[in-house]
Structure formats: structure tokens, C-alpha cells
Amino acid sequence: MSPQPRTGLGTNQEAVRRHNLGTLLRHVHRRGQSTRADLTRGMGLNRSTIAGLVTELESLCVVESTDTVGSPRGAGRPSVVVRLAPSGPYVVAVEVGVDRMVVARVGLGGVVHQRATAISSGTEAWQVGSTVASLVREVVDQAPSDAAMVGIGIAVPGLVRRSDGLVRLAPNLEWADVSFGSIVLAALGVEVPVSLANDADLGALAEHERGVAVGVGDLIYVSGNVGVGAGIITGGISLAGAGGYAGEIGHLQFKPGGRPCHCGNRGCWETEVGAHAIAQAISLPTDQVPRLDEVLAGYSRPTRELRAIGTMIGHGLASVINAVNPEMIVLGGYFSALHSLVRDEIEAGVSDRTLSSPFETVSLELPALGADSVLMGAAEMAFEPLFTDPVSALGSAIQDVRTRVAG
Amino acid sequence: MSPQPRTGLGTNQEAVRRHNLGTLLRHVHRRGQSTRADLTRGMGLNRSTIAGLVTELESLCVVESTDTVGSPRGAGRPSVVVRLAPSGPYVVAVEVGVDRMVVARVGLGGVVHQRATAISSGTEAWQVGSTVASLVREVVDQAPSDAAMVGIGIAVPGLVRRSDGLVRLAPNLEWADVSFGSIVLAALGVEVPVSLANDADLGALAEHERGVAVGVGDLIYVSGNVGVGAGIITGGISLAGAGGYAGEIGHLQFKPGGRPCHCGNRGCWETEVGAHAIAQAISLPTDQVPRLDEVLAGYSRPTRELRAIGTMIGHGLASVINAVNPEMIVLGGYFSALHSLVRDEIEAGVSDRTLSSPFETVSLELPALGADSVLMGAAEMAFEPLFTDPVSALGSAIQDVRTRVAG
DNA sequence: TGGAGTTTGTTGTCTGGATCGACCAGTCCG
């Protein structure tokens, strides 16, 4: 019943309270608001226990109870509504892209309070770090002074080591072994929990928590960009792998002897379906690849070349579906735009090459959060400690953020 | 801290007790025996709490305490040794192969008490079921009459639906949608918990619990037989997928336009590295494929063709390593025999095609349980309810097995 | 050989958290 099983450990009562408190908060965070009666049913605990938990979260200034709400249908006394406190804790979500950076201040419930964007002026880590830092300052500027910042979540297009958040390799930023979290913290001049992860992993997380894949335990978010990566969630848990590098499905062997890939091999899947391959298929010059999204949006009917790419996307996905048996594939990045053009080819490619049992249950979907999946995933990641142990997470949160990160 | 998180549920004291009881038993099961002092450290609970848990398990006749053991080194009072009760509960493990069946009575700690084997006389499900039933009777015959049978675990070479254990497809047995669990129960004439799973999944489980991969949280057991499948464990949890069909890596697209595969496509990985491809590489007639193991054992040096297969095994594994980032790959089935012949080719194939980050941490190993991996995995699976909730698992166990399943 | 030091088992007490039951507070419906 605990979200992150620590193998072999026993449980004491203290842990029970922590867990129940976090679980209740997670419920409210997911639904935005909830009645105490719903929480009682959803968590399988006693009425009075829920009352105690809610009271504790209220005293932590995280939630508040509003006595009655508009339309209580059905007989019986209407239940108290528990909603998130307006000046409750928040996180800062950062999405580092190749050509731009997005930073947002996100409250519980996934509410984006403020947002700031900048075009990259260079890809050196310290440059990116200082740009991010000033965006963070901007975004934090109008936060209520009594609201606590729980942490910063950063999405990076590359391989991120799970244990310490080190960016091992981000080919499109030309980073290798960059401790980007420390760089941002240093530029901000504060100590606050920072977590980093791969962008596709966070896309999967966000779509799982508040997107198309709510309630779906096994899903794969495929991010089709210059590189092709995947975030995999199985049994409701993010598949990290030993180092945190899982999901590099762009380097599935796809076409022996095919085009050379930056990884040193030939014929990797992403050399056939990645942004450069798509651009080439529609004769778009390499320097226009960042604009691929708008260019694709301009097409009303697919070309023969695009249809061929659709088929190859389907074939590649089929391998992944056979291996992981997901319930849903969410097509992110350029694959979203392609889906509306060559949906039939993608689906035919998938059905041709999957085994029948895993095929029966899988569906292809577009991200419900649109271009914000990754950003929202970064926010969800930063909130995570709050749902594991609200009390200690709020203990390591910082107050009075505005003055402490001032320019 | 609970092994199987039920998302969103709260925890009450009853659940705590169940969990701690199960966790303690799992510890003793893993190590065979353990001192109370070790358990105290390992579970992070208080001395007196452990004492209480041990007492309860003793009263359930599952473990027993022996006052002193041979060599208590170090200062201080020697700790009481907790060991498994000799006539404690057991399970029956069944491995259904294409050409033979193995059944074993396995006690806690993974001790094989009895074992029985039969050659298949036919692959019809009812035939196999009745053969299995008589092997079960044989194996249960000398069980202490006061020992309880917790359940039956069955390994099947095919796709097994997780939710109800239905065998969706077992190509080499020519089964489709066979409820093999019910067939065996009907042939035995008893009601007892039965669980079924794919053989590769159980191989992974066994190697993780008591094989080379003890302590390894992310591993893949690759079963190289007529088909090629994998059991994947990530973060210490078995990767089942939405339906339970995850791990069908034999159907990774490997060589477009290659040989036809029984799945309807061409160039699946298993058409290049499966048993038939290996047999063809050493010019072994198709009807001799079941003997492939001994034939391979006869080689002292690899042929050029076998080396090519080794390389292709490595290339296929590389795709999987990139996608899942395991810490260890365990080579089961015919791949074990091949490994000693063409180890260099396999390893070169892997290192050529993996990204550097996932490659750094992965290692290739042979199964420590040899040919018994799958059988032991079936036993572990059947024991699992006992570690989630010992009291209720013993409640649904059956006593006096011998008389109740008498032929 | 015996005492100091160390580690562990045992026992009774304490504490914290969840449950339970009784009662009360709202709302719906006839």
C-alpha cells in the first residue's frame, strides 16, 4: 500500500501516518478537490481517520475545507469539500529544449500559475543554466509570499542518471556528464530539492497523471523529435532501468546497413523516423528542422514519403508493443502532427507486426496535454516527495522565495 | 514498504501486521535461516517486535527457533536462529515443456523435496493435464501429512493472461485460449490456489530470488528455445504489461524481408537466433532440434555459422538493453550452451550496438540454477501469497493432501 | 578464574494511530 516499496523493510506506525497523509494529498491533487466522503471510500479508511488526516493537512496550509458546495445531490448530509489551499505549496517546472526553454510555476492540482519562455542563446550548460535561473525568478515573482516552494523539476532531452540527476548525454545540446541541477541552483543562489529526468519519461508521467492515460497502468509515451525516445510506465510505476536510461527505443536496430546514426551504428529506428528523416521526406532543409511542427501542420494530405514514414513508425512501435505489452501508446513530439496525416499507415504498421494478444489491448492516442506534457511531468516529479511524506517535504521546502532568489 | 502497492489505498494496523509478518517470512525464505538479530537489522524494526512476529510464525508452524547454533562469533549474547519448519508448508511447481513435463514439491527456502518427470505423449491440453496430475500425486506422496500445500505454480511456454492465468497462445504446444489451471485442478479433484505464468518470466523470477541475480533489481532473463522470449524485472518488480504478455522480444523486427516467422511476419529476431536457426547453422535436421542442447555441448570450437549467430544474439540484445537498461542479462535455454562457444561474438555484438550509458552497467551471465530456473520460478510464484499475507494464505492452503488427491 | 564489556532476549509500559459506536447535523422525500 506504500507507493515505493523498499524491499524487505518493515513498517511502523510513523510510516503509516506519513503514507496515509501523502496518499490523501495525492487524491486531492489528482481530482483538484474531493469530498471527505469520497476520500473515505477511495482510501478504504474510517471516517474519523480521514477527518484527522484532513485536519493535519489543513494545519500544514496545504488544503482547506469549504463547508458546502453548490449541488449536493442525493439524500443525506452533504459532505465537506476538501480543496487545495490557494496559497499552498508550489513547484517550479523547467523544460530544457534544444531551441527554447520553458519555465512555469505550478501549484498543486497541476495549475500553472505563471509561465516564462526564452529562446536559447547558446547550448553551453552555464548559459542555459543562467537563462533558466532568470526565468525562474520571473516566474516566482508574483507568488504569494506565504507559499512554500517544494522543489524544482527539470526535463532534459537526454540520458539522465537516476541516482543523482547527472545528465550523462544530451546529444542535441552537446552535453556530456553535466550536473545541470547544481548549475541552476548555483545561478539561483538557493538550496532547494532539484530533480532531473528525461523528457520522454516526464511526458509519460504527465499523461499518466492528468492526460489521456489517467487510469492506464501500462503506457508508453513516445517522443518523436530529432531523437526518438520513450517514457515507459508499467504497473503504474515508471520504468527507469538500472541507471535511469530506459526508454531509448530510437536505437532499436531497424534497418541493417541503413543510414548512419550519431550513436555510431547504422539503421537505428530514429534514423528512419526522426525529425531529420521526416524533414528529408518532405525536402525541408536541415536548418529548418526546428520549424518542422508548423510545416507539417501546413499539410492537408500526406505525401507518399510521409506515408512510408508512417508505416515505419508503426513497425517500430510494433517491436516495442511486443516487448512491453502496453495498454496505450501516446504519440508525442512530431509524431502528434504526423498522426493526423498518416494515422492509417501507423496503425496498419502496428497491426501488421504485433502479436495478436498484445495487439488486442493496445491503443494509440495523442497527448491530452498537448505541448505541455513534458513541462507538467517535470512539475509532477517535483511534487512527488510531497506525496511520499508531506511533513518532511514541507520541512525542506523554502519560504519567502521571492526575496531569497532576488536578482 | 508494502510489496504490492495498491494505488491510493490507505494503510491500517491490520495491514501493517500482515505485511511485517510476510516480510519476515520472506527474509527467512531467502536466506534459508536467519538470526533474530539479523532480522531486526534487516527489517528496521524493534527487537521486541521481531520477537512477537517470530512467535506468531512459530504458532503457525512455519518457522521454528533453535536456541543456539555452532559458531556464534563476536562478543555478546548469541542470537536465536530462526529456521524453516521441516514440515512447514510447501508448493507444487510444474514446468510444462514441449517434449517433457517436470513437477516438483518445493518447500520454503526453495528446497526440492521430490521431483518427477514425464515425456509428453501428446500435446492436447487434457492429455498434458492428466499427466501433470499424476506427477503431482507422485510428488505429494511422501509429504508429511501435517504439512500444508499452499498452491500450485505452473510454467507454460506461451502467452499467459495475467488476470486469470488463461493460456492465450502456446505455439509449440498448439494451444490457444486454454484454461490449463482448471484442467489440472479438475484432474486432481481438489480446490487449491493455482497460478500460471510464462516460462521466461518465471526464469527471471527464480534467478532474481535465488540465482545469479540476487540483489539485482533490473534484469532480463532471455530464454532461447524454439521461440525466444524474455522475463523482465525492473525495480525489483516483474514487468507484466497490460495483459501479462510483456517480454516477447523474439518478435523484434530484426532483418526486414528475412525468413518467415510463425507470427506471420518476416525477419523477426527469433527466426535468426531461435533453435531452428541454430540447428540450420550446424546442419542439424529439424526433427533433432529437441536434442540441440547435447549436440551443442559436443562442440569444442564454434563454427563460422555459430559465430554469426552469436553476433546476431548480441545485436538483438543490444536493442533490448537500450530500451530497458537492465543491470544484468541472464542467458537461458540454448543461449547458455551458445554462450560458452561464442561468448566473444555475443559480447562484441552487444557492445557494438548499445549506447554507452546503458552498456556501462550491464553484464551477461549464465543462470545459476541451470536447467531448474523455470521450475524454481514456478515455485516462487506459488509461494508469493504466503509473503503477502501468511495468515490468509495458510487459510486457503489445504491439509492432508495425500488422501485428498489420491488417484 | 572472574570481572568488564558487549550483544541479545524478555517483560511491562507507553504511545500513536486507526477503529468503533453513539450521537448529532444536514438534506431529500413523501
Place this chain on the structure above:
DNA sequence: CGGACTGGTCGATCCAGACAACAAACTCCA
């Protein structure tokens, strides 16, 4: 307006784990 129903509140209770004090068993060293 009163019954039926649902949900909040409060005090009593239960239960599991923690704690502390003491006893037991061992090592080591003088």
C-alpha cells in the same frame, strides 16, 4: 413536518510497534 439517509464529531477502545530496564549469554583480558 417527520422519517430515511448520509456524513461529521467525540470519546472509548484496540492494537502494533517503540522504549526502557533488566536478565542472559558470550568474548576478552587481566
